[in-house]
Structures are given as structure tokens and as C-alpha cells.
Amino acid sequence: MKLLIVEDNQQECLQFQQYLEEKPEIDLVGISDSAVEALKLAEEMKPDAVILDLELQEGSGLEFLEQLQIKSLERAPFVLVTTATTHATTLQFVREKGSGFILTKNIRNYSPQFAIDQLLHLKKYLSPASYPASAGYPYELIPARSLREQIEDKLAKMGIVTGTGCGYLVEAAWYCVHHPSRRIVLKRNVYPHVIKTFQARTENPEEKKRINDESIERDIRTVLEKAWLVGDPDELKKHYTQAIQPGKGNPTVLEMVTYLTRCFSRK
Numbered sequence: 001m002k003l004l005i006v007e008d009n010q011q012e013c014l015q016f017q018q019y020l021e022e023k024p025e026i027d028l029v030g031i032s033d034s035a036v037e038a039l040k041l042a043e044e045m046k047p048d049a050v051i052l053d054l055e056l057q058e059g060s061g062l063e064f065l066e067q068l069q070i071k072s073l074e075r076a077p078f079v080l081v082t083t084a085t086t087h088a089t090t091l092q093f094v095r096e097k098g099s100g101f102i103l104t105k106n107i108r109n110y111s112p113q114f115a116i117d118q119l120l121h122l123k124k125y126l127s128p129a130s131y132p133a134s135a136g137y138p139y140e141l142i143p144a145r146s147l148r149e150q151i152e153d154k155l156a157k158m159g160i161v162t163g164t165g166c167g168y169l170v171e172a173a174w175y176c177v178h179h180p181s182r183r184i185v186l187k188r189n190v191y192p193h194v195i196k197t198f199q200a201r202t203e204n205p206e207e208k209k210r211i212n213d214e215s216i217e218r219d220i221r222t223v224l225e226k227a228w229l230v231g232d233p234d235e236l237k238k239h240y241t242q243a244i245q246p247g248k249g250n251p252t253v254l255e256m257v258t259y260l261t262r263c264f265s266r267k
Helices: 010-020 035-045 061-071 088-096 112-121 147-157 164-178 186-199 205-210 213-230 233-239 253-265
Strands: 002-006 027-032 049-053 078-083 101-104
Touching (some): 002 035, 010 027, 010 112, 027 035, 035 049, 035 061, 049 061, 061 088, 088 101, 101 112, 164 186, 164 213, 164 253, 186 253, 213 253
Parallel strands (some): 049 078, 078 101
16 A cells, blocks of 8 residues: 655654554655645655645645545545544535545544554555545544534634634633633633643644744734635624724734633533
8 A cells, every 4th residue: 555644743754654664564655744745746656545634834635635636636545634623614625525534633542553553444445436525434533523613613604724823722712711710811821721732742842842822822813814814704794793903904812712712601
């Protein structure tokens, strides 16, 4: 089996490589953190399978799936998607664009080794699909609907679907709902929780250092600015009902976290 890995977490890439040394039945033909480069590798190396993370250093896994479908390769690879999101709209898009399996990184026993084992378990499905993507696939390891998924759904309606900032924003709102306070002070409690949560997902010391107050604030602000810059104004007004201070154009990080907290604290 020829395998292409599309993942931007360097620690996970290393774990994939180390574990694959124990799996002679799998030939690793490439690793990339770029949707554009990965597409070229898929065309050139003709892998039997792809393990694809949705969030990449350049582009996204969603773009890769869409472009792979457009290419209409003679023998399309089986795609196992790994993702931290459980948002229904995103997962439906992934299915429609030809993913053969969705493996969430939120499950307790997730690891690159687990992903490889799942791929081997699904080996019989690696031949080109003879049915449309909408017909569905064997099964998916997706947890029950949670508060985080509900927050993701709310953000998706505003056009905030992927990106590290989106993940940080979901975790910040989740924390505030579970730890109610008269006044939200991001750097006192919220960001420390987000830092702890995301640092636990990597063993790379350099990556841990990059997750700090400043990077969290910057990444959340980036996804908010992008949504209000290119998003549908009517949808934004419909799903973000608070007033925005004149001259700002989009809500601040604190305003958005406060808004989400109020929305879900009432439920």
C-alpha cells in the first residue's frame, strides 16, 4: 500500500514515520503540510491512500479534497481524514468531497499510530470507490454532539469554520460557559486554560512555546477579521446580534467570547 500523509504537526509526522518503520506493508511515498504540494504528490506518486489533516500550514484539507475531486484521477486514493472538529457542516462537506473515513482527534485514544491501524483495518475499501460519496462509508469515529460542537456550529454560521483561531475561540467559549463569572478576563483564566489544552496536544517543545497569550489573541482576531471582511453581511448580522463598536468593523476577541458565553449559558 502506497501512503501519502498530509499533516502540519511535525511531532505527529515524526510519529507516523517511526510507526511506519514497523509496517513493511505500507510504503510511505510522501509527507506534506501544504494542500497544493500534497495535490501534486497525489498526481505524481499515485498513492493508494492518504491520511489528511483538515488544518494545514498552507491551505486546508478541505481545499485538497475539493481539488482532488476536480482532478478526477484515474485511480483516486482512499482518504482517511483526521480532524479536531465535529462540526456537522464541515463533516458533511468532507463526506461529499470523497473522504472514505473520518477520524476525530478528540477521541481519547487518538494517535498517529491509531490512525495507521485504522487505515489497515479499512484496507479492503482502498480500491477506487464504485459508489457516490453521498452514499456513505463504513463507519466513523465521531463522538456524541457536545457543547464544543454547538459552539462550532454557531461560528460556522458566521463563516468561521477552520483555522487555529477557530479552535482557540471554541475552547475559550467552552471554558467560560463552564466557569461563569460576572466579568470575563481573558488573560487571567481563559487563555491559561486554552494554552494548557492545546499544549497537551503536542510533545514538541517549540510548538508548546508558540502557544501563548499573544498567539491565541492574534489567531482568534485573524479569523474574526477574515469573517467580517469576506463573509456574508446578512448572515453575520443574523448570527451575531450584538452591536459592534463604530470604526472596528468586527467584534473584538473579548466581545466574541462574551457573546458566545451568553448564548450558550442560557441553554
